[in-house]
Amino acid sequence: MSGYSDDHSGHVSGSVKRGGTRRADAQRNRERILQAARDLLHEPGELKLNAVAKACGIGQGTLYRHFPTREDLLSELYRHEVEELVAAAPHLLATHEPLDALAAWFDRVAAYARIKRDVFAAVEAATWQDLSAHSLGPIGDAVELLLAAGRSAGSIRADTEARDVIVLISWLSRLDDAELDARGQRLLSILVDGLRAHRH
Template identity: 60%
Template sequence: MVKAARKDALENRARIIEVARREVAASGVAELRLNAIAKEAGVGQGTLYRHFPTRETLLVEVYRQEVDDLVGLAPRLLETAEPVDALAQWFDQVAEYARVKRGVLAAVEASVWRGITNRSLGPIGDAITLLLDAGRAAGQIREDVDAGDVIVLIGYLSRLDEDEWSRRAHRPLRIVLDGLRRR
């Protein structure tokens, strides 16, 4: 029988992940120091290493959380915004997701990143399909595009250097969005 995790252990794990997510988003993966993460999360290093035995396992979990949040955002946006506006707002979050993805993939070994990228493409493709279908139903999105097209177009985000991020992350997404609009 598998023993359920204690509430405090789950809370510690969640705090560690949240601190690591903030640090990766703010400073990048190169600056991620596990002892600083443990301290800011209010846990000992032993606790951190029990949950995440290596830096890579923590980064993979940070990435998984980013994917889950991004995928879950699509239907919530459609509840409060027109489809094209929802897609525009979702693209804003894609830019932030790509910043984390770029850092994580640079830090994690090739065999691991292939697995986490494959895990994200299905759910992210589903989220894009949801947004595109809603836009098509509203007469706002072209009929001839699919999630694969959008994934290819937004793939540039993971290739941007930090010094060009603020200049090149969001504006090209607006260009992509304009190209998706029905004329």
């Protein structure tokens, strides 16, 4: 009886381990695909799935299992960028003063703006409208989290609203790389100064 139990336990744990390994491998492949797509997105010309597969060292079949179409890949890349941007807000607040956290978050916004611009230029209008509609809420929540902390600390103007900031930073995705490099950080620093509470 005990021998049966040992064999049975070993069989189950082995199956679980193999299943877990497969899931971990699949997740690693997915992350590699997204990183390769992110790196290649800025290069001239249309993003090619076979170039993405080659860049991350996987077969095209593996890539297609994760992302059957180019638009699927680009949409997921944008959603991934939004998730990372939103997740950064509470992390930065945990390690910085509110106004400094907002400024550091804006640094990430500049990188996000490049991805947004390039993805939206490459997908169908219906797709980017859907992506934009679904990302506005989470990004607005992240902005409000940062602003609320600054208002409570007295370092950010009491009349600031998340919508104001969203409208202002949305212009970043309309700039090309040269303009972003030349003006992006300066524009964001001006915005931070504009949000700063006036000391009397």
